[in-house]
Amino acid sequence: MIGIFGGSFDPLHRGHINSMLSVGHALNLSQVICIPAHQTPNRPMTEGPTPAERLEMTKEGLKPQSYLITVDDREVRRGGISYTVDTLESLRQDYPDEELFLIIGMDQFVNFSQWRDYEKILKLTHLAVTSRPDFEFPQGLEDLPVDLQDKVDVFDGKEALLHNGSKIVFVQLQDVAVSATEIRRRYRQNLPTAKFVTPEVDAYIREKGLYQAGQSKVDNFENFTQFCMAVLENRNGINIQGFDLREAQSLSEYTLVCSGTSTRHASSLAEAVIKAVKEEYGLWPLNVEGQKEGRWVVIDYGSLIVHVFYDFVRLEYRLEELWQAQKGVKALTFQSPLPQSSVITQR
């Protein structure tokens, strides 16, 4: 029996290693194949290591576990968006007679029925679902994702047997509360990371200078903020307000807030900023949160954080009032006209 563990590993951390080792042990797997994605579906483009660097970092990081775990480069070689179903089909050809267990965290399992061809995935493999802090294991059939419920024959709270003969096994970990997003932030802010990444991965990150605040492409963050404000204005963003936080106690130097008339409008405003900044500055954000939902999208450019709200949600938080109440915060006056190259025609 072979375990399959995919992810972006940006970077590989102790939570990933713990998951592979614990499931390997609990299910008595002969091998776990760890497969770094070329590009994970639905993940926004961000600044950071190339797929080849993530692959190399994962290989370096898993050398001490080579007795159980092998790192496979098929998704990086395939390029494009890495759909698990394609990977499983190719693994099936390599291992026609093996039982495969796709290992995923509970955070992934809750959305599993939105994965491309998830029904086919369930024919190709069993699932091993691991615990993650803040996510509860299902207790009964009615707690399983709705689309899966009618595919289950029996569920005893630990293992669900499906009509098609596959099973979903739930494996409780000694949880390591860590996410790659948090680790990237820690590297950018020069905070300790030893609790979250192993020495091998840390050495690789430092040698390659990964996850540094991506400031090199922006020489003046005030102009950069003005540029983002202009993009939002051009797309009919509502009540755009920028702030200089350099003399305030804050993690970023500048911030701006804007809203859209709907969650869709907010998502498209965020998308417009990301696209225009990429075109004008050649820069992807360091991190993006909430873009799909469009209620409160946070685009992190290191020294500038952009908040795009659905206007209704913005009223709940009133961030600008919090900032204005802080000592040293200066409101920016919107001045820069949008450079010609970045004028976006309205859709």
Ligand code: ATP
């Ligand atoms: P990000 O914060 O960028 O989303 P991540 O570490 O959650 O990163 P991936 O590297 O794509 O994301 O995760 C790959 C797999 O590892 C997923 O199945 C995820 O559920 C699982 N995973 C991630 N962190 C942990 C953890 N701390 N414990 C157990 N499983 C984890």
